[in-house]
Amino acid sequence: MVRTWEQRWLRSLTAVERPGLSVVCFPHSGGSAGFFAEWAPALPPAVRLLAVQYPGRGDRFREPPVGDVRTMAAGAAAELLETAWETPCVLFGHSLGALVAYETALALREAGVEPLRLCVSSSPPPELAAGGRTHLGADEEFWTTLCELGGIDADIAGNTELRSVLLPMLRSDVRASETYRPRPGTAPLSCAVRCYHGDGDPLVEEATQPEWARVTTGDFALRVRPGGHFHLRQDLAGLVADTVQVTPV
DSSP states (O other): OOOOGGGOSEEEOSOOSSOSEEEEEEOOTTOOGGGGGGGGGGSOTTEEEEEEOOTTSGGGTTSOOOOOHHHHHHHHHHHHHHHTTTSOEEEEEETHHHHHHHHHHHHHHHTTOOOSEEEEESOOOGGGOOOOOGGGSOHHHHHHHHHHHTOSOHHHHTOHHHHHHHHHHHHHHHHHHHTOOOOTTOOOBOSEEEEEEETTOSSSOGGGGGGGGGGBSSOEEEEEESSGGGGGGSSHHHHHHHHHOOSOO
16 A cells, blocks of 8 residues: 555654765654654754654544554654665654664664664663553543653643543553563664663663663663653753764764
8 A cells, every 4th residue: 555645654854955864763652753843953964854753643643543662663664764774874762762763773674774873762671661551540640640741741731622632642652662572582783872861750760771781782871861751851952962973982
Protein backbone atom coordinates (compact mmCIF):
# COMPACT_ATOMS: atom_id res chain seq x y z
CA MET A 1 0.00 0.00 0.00
CA VAL A 2 1.32 3.42 -0.96
CA ARG A 3 1.57 5.74 2.04
CA THR A 4 0.30 9.29 1.83
CA TRP A 5 2.54 12.10 3.05
CA GLU A 6 0.63 12.19 6.32
CA GLN A 7 1.22 8.47 6.88
CA ARG A 8 4.97 8.79 6.61
CA TRP A 9 7.08 8.66 9.76
CA LEU A 10 9.59 11.50 9.30
CA ARG A 11 8.94 15.23 9.45
CA SER A 12 11.58 17.71 8.30
CA LEU A 13 11.86 20.64 10.72
CA THR A 14 14.59 22.53 8.87
CA ALA A 15 15.34 23.33 5.24
CA VAL A 16 18.96 22.35 4.58
CA GLU A 17 19.89 21.68 0.97
CA ARG A 18 23.18 19.86 1.56
CA PRO A 19 23.29 18.70 5.17
CA GLY A 20 26.52 17.43 6.67
CA LEU A 21 24.63 15.77 9.52
CA SER A 22 21.04 14.76 10.23
CA VAL A 23 19.59 14.72 13.76
CA VAL A 24 16.55 12.46 14.05
CA CYS A 25 14.41 13.02 17.15
CA PHE A 26 11.98 10.54 18.71
CA PRO A 27 9.27 12.01 20.98
CA HIS A 28 8.12 10.92 24.42
CA SER A 29 4.75 9.34 25.23
CA GLY A 30 2.06 11.65 23.88
CA GLY A 31 4.64 13.76 22.08
CA SER A 32 4.60 14.73 18.42
CA ALA A 33 7.28 15.65 15.92
CA GLY A 34 6.52 19.32 16.53
CA PHE A 35 7.85 19.04 20.10
CA PHE A 36 11.35 19.34 18.65
CA ALA A 37 10.69 22.37 16.45
CA GLU A 38 12.40 24.64 18.99
CA TRP A 39 15.65 22.78 18.36
CA ALA A 40 15.94 24.28 14.88
CA PRO A 41 17.33 27.73 15.86
CA ALA A 42 19.96 26.09 18.07
CA LEU A 43 21.40 23.88 15.33
CA PRO A 44 24.41 24.73 13.14
CA PRO A 45 23.39 25.72 9.57
CA ALA A 46 24.59 22.47 7.99
CA VAL A 47 22.60 20.19 10.32
CA ARG A 48 19.23 18.89 9.18
CA LEU A 49 16.58 18.30 11.84
CA LEU A 50 14.10 15.46 11.40
CA ALA A 51 11.53 14.21 13.89
CA VAL A 52 9.46 11.05 13.98
CA GLN A 53 5.68 11.38 13.89
CA TYR A 54 4.07 8.40 15.57
CA PRO A 55 0.56 7.40 14.45
CA GLY A 56 -2.26 8.89 16.49
CA ARG A 57 -0.98 12.44 16.93
CA GLY A 58 -0.31 15.62 14.97
CA ASP A 59 -1.06 15.20 11.27
CA ARG A 60 -1.44 11.43 11.86
CA PHE A 61 -4.19 11.93 14.41
CA ARG A 62 -6.74 9.86 12.51
CA GLU A 63 -4.53 6.77 12.52
CA PRO A 64 -4.77 4.33 15.43
CA PRO A 65 -1.82 4.57 17.83
CA VAL A 66 0.84 1.88 17.73
CA GLY A 67 1.38 0.37 21.16
CA ASP A 68 4.61 -1.45 20.40
CA VAL A 69 8.14 -0.05 20.48
CA ARG A 70 9.60 -2.30 17.78
CA THR A 71 6.73 -1.58 15.39
CA MET A 72 7.39 2.15 15.78
CA ALA A 73 11.10 1.58 15.23
CA ALA A 74 10.53 -0.51 12.11
CA GLY A 75 8.51 2.28 10.50
CA ALA A 76 11.09 4.94 11.34
CA ALA A 77 14.05 2.80 10.24
CA ALA A 78 12.48 1.88 6.91
CA GLU A 79 11.87 5.50 6.05
CA LEU A 80 15.32 6.60 7.20
CA LEU A 81 16.85 4.05 4.86
CA GLU A 82 14.67 5.37 2.02
CA THR A 83 15.20 9.08 2.46
CA ALA A 84 17.84 10.20 4.93
CA TRP A 85 20.85 7.94 4.89
CA GLU A 86 22.99 9.92 2.47
CA THR A 87 24.41 11.83 5.47
CA PRO A 88 25.55 10.67 8.92
CA CYS A 89 22.67 10.51 11.40
CA VAL A 90 22.40 11.10 15.13
CA LEU A 91 19.35 9.52 16.78
CA PHE A 92 17.94 11.32 19.82
CA GLY A 93 15.09 9.78 21.80
CA HIS A 94 13.36 11.12 24.89
CA SER A 95 11.59 8.81 27.38
CA LEU A 96 9.56 6.37 25.24
CA GLY A 97 11.48 7.81 22.30
CA ALA A 98 14.77 6.57 23.78
CA LEU A 99 13.59 2.97 23.47
CA VAL A 100 12.23 3.59 19.98
CA ALA A 101 15.52 5.23 18.94
CA TYR A 102 17.49 2.28 20.34
CA GLU A 103 15.35 -0.25 18.47
CA THR A 104 15.65 1.92 15.34
CA ALA A 105 19.43 1.76 15.64
CA LEU A 106 19.19 -2.05 15.87
CA ALA A 107 16.93 -2.17 12.81
CA LEU A 108 19.35 0.02 10.88
CA ARG A 109 22.22 -2.23 11.84
CA GLU A 110 20.31 -5.21 10.49
CA ALA A 111 20.16 -3.30 7.19
CA GLY A 112 23.93 -2.82 7.24
CA VAL A 113 24.26 0.70 8.70
CA GLU A 114 24.41 2.30 12.15
CA PRO A 115 23.87 5.87 13.30
CA LEU A 116 26.86 8.03 14.09
CA ARG A 117 25.56 8.36 17.63
CA LEU A 118 22.59 7.23 19.71
CA CYS A 119 21.41 9.76 22.29
CA VAL A 120 18.95 8.54 24.92
CA SER A 121 17.15 10.75 27.42
CA SER A 122 15.03 10.14 30.53
CA SER A 123 14.64 6.39 30.08
CA PRO A 124 15.66 3.28 31.95
CA PRO A 125 18.06 1.10 29.94
CA PRO A 126 16.42 -1.60 27.83
CA GLU A 127 16.94 -4.45 30.30
CA LEU A 128 15.24 -2.43 33.07
CA ALA A 129 12.60 -0.60 31.08
CA ALA A 130 9.62 -2.90 31.58
CA GLY A 131 7.43 -3.38 34.62
CA GLY A 132 5.62 -0.07 35.11
CA ARG A 133 1.90 -0.04 35.90
CA THR A 134 0.98 3.56 35.08
CA HIS A 135 -0.87 2.48 31.94
CA LEU A 136 -3.21 0.33 34.05
CA GLY A 137 -4.52 3.21 36.15
CA ALA A 138 -8.04 4.59 35.92
CA ASP A 139 -8.44 7.59 33.60
CA GLU A 140 -8.36 10.22 36.36
CA GLU A 141 -5.35 8.66 38.08
CA PHE A 142 -3.53 8.16 34.79
CA TRP A 143 -4.13 11.75 33.64
CA THR A 144 -3.09 13.20 36.99
CA THR A 145 0.15 11.24 36.95
CA LEU A 146 1.06 12.54 33.49
CA CYS A 147 0.25 16.11 34.50
CA GLU A 148 2.43 15.85 37.60
CA LEU A 149 5.36 14.70 35.49
CA GLY A 150 5.11 17.82 33.32
CA GLY A 151 4.14 15.97 30.17
CA ILE A 152 0.80 17.77 29.77
CA ASP A 153 0.75 21.50 29.03
CA ALA A 154 -1.07 23.53 31.67
CA ASP A 155 -3.62 24.88 29.15
CA ILE A 156 -4.55 21.29 28.23
CA ALA A 157 -4.53 19.72 31.69
CA GLY A 158 -7.91 21.14 32.67
CA ASN A 159 -9.65 20.62 29.33
CA THR A 160 -11.88 17.58 29.93
CA GLU A 161 -13.02 17.35 26.30
CA LEU A 162 -9.48 17.30 24.97
CA ARG A 163 -8.46 14.86 27.70
CA SER A 164 -10.99 12.30 26.48
CA VAL A 165 -9.53 12.58 22.98
CA LEU A 166 -5.91 12.26 24.09
CA LEU A 167 -6.24 9.52 26.70
CA PRO A 168 -6.32 6.50 24.32
CA MET A 169 -3.18 7.66 22.51
CA LEU A 170 -1.36 8.46 25.74
CA ARG A 171 -2.29 5.15 27.33
CA SER A 172 -1.10 3.29 24.22
CA ASP A 173 2.26 5.07 24.35
CA VAL A 174 2.78 4.44 28.06
CA ARG A 175 1.75 0.81 27.60
CA ALA A 176 4.35 0.47 24.82
CA SER A 177 7.06 1.80 27.11
CA GLU A 178 6.05 -0.18 30.19
CA THR A 179 5.63 -3.52 28.39
CA TYR A 180 8.75 -3.27 26.22
CA ARG A 181 11.20 -6.14 26.44
CA PRO A 182 14.54 -6.21 24.58
CA ARG A 183 15.15 -9.22 22.39
CA PRO A 184 17.25 -11.85 24.21
CA GLY A 185 20.79 -12.16 22.96
CA THR A 186 20.87 -8.82 21.13
CA ALA A 187 24.47 -7.94 20.27
CA PRO A 188 25.60 -4.45 21.29
CA LEU A 189 25.81 -1.61 18.80
CA SER A 190 29.19 -0.16 17.86
CA CYS A 191 28.19 3.52 17.65
CA ALA A 192 28.78 6.07 20.41
CA VAL A 193 26.00 6.41 22.99
CA ARG A 194 25.15 9.44 25.09
CA CYS A 195 22.71 9.20 27.97
CA TYR A 196 20.95 12.27 29.40
CA HIS A 197 19.35 12.11 32.85
CA GLY A 198 17.29 14.81 34.51
CA ASP A 199 18.29 15.28 38.14
CA GLY A 200 15.43 14.21 40.40
CA ASP A 201 13.50 12.40 37.66
CA PRO A 202 10.69 10.54 39.49
CA LEU A 203 10.45 7.89 36.76
CA VAL A 204 14.10 7.06 36.12
CA GLU A 205 16.66 6.21 38.77
CA GLU A 206 20.02 7.83 38.16
CA ALA A 207 21.78 4.69 39.43
CA THR A 208 20.45 2.74 36.45
CA GLN A 209 21.74 5.10 33.78
CA PRO A 210 25.30 3.72 33.46
CA GLU A 211 23.65 0.47 32.32
CA TRP A 212 22.99 2.14 28.95
CA ALA A 213 26.70 1.57 28.28
CA ARG A 214 25.88 -2.11 27.78
CA VAL A 215 24.06 -1.39 24.50
CA THR A 216 27.30 -0.49 22.70
CA THR A 217 30.95 -1.39 22.36
CA GLY A 218 31.63 2.23 21.39
CA ASP A 219 32.11 5.35 23.47
CA PHE A 220 29.62 6.06 26.24
CA ALA A 221 28.95 9.23 28.20
CA LEU A 222 26.38 10.09 30.87
CA ARG A 223 25.18 13.68 31.29
CA VAL A 224 23.14 14.65 34.37
CA ARG A 225 21.11 17.81 33.82
CA PRO A 226 18.73 19.87 35.95
CA GLY A 227 15.03 19.72 35.22
CA GLY A 228 13.73 16.26 36.14
CA HIS A 229 12.01 14.08 33.57
CA PHE A 230 11.54 16.95 31.12
CA HIS A 231 15.05 18.36 31.48
CA LEU A 232 14.86 19.21 27.75
CA ARG A 233 13.18 22.46 28.79
CA GLN A 234 16.36 23.54 30.62
CA ASP A 235 19.38 24.88 28.70
CA LEU A 236 18.15 23.64 25.35
CA ALA A 237 21.07 25.23 23.51
CA GLY A 238 23.54 23.27 25.65
CA LEU A 239 21.70 20.01 25.07
CA VAL A 240 21.55 20.52 21.30
CA ALA A 241 25.24 21.45 21.13
CA ASP A 242 26.19 18.30 23.01
CA THR A 243 23.95 16.15 20.82
CA VAL A 244 25.44 17.30 17.51
CA GLN A 245 29.06 17.30 18.63
CA VAL A 246 30.98 15.17 16.16
CA THR A 247 34.26 14.72 18.02
CA PRO A 248 34.60 11.65 20.26
CA VAL A 249 33.51 11.89 23.90
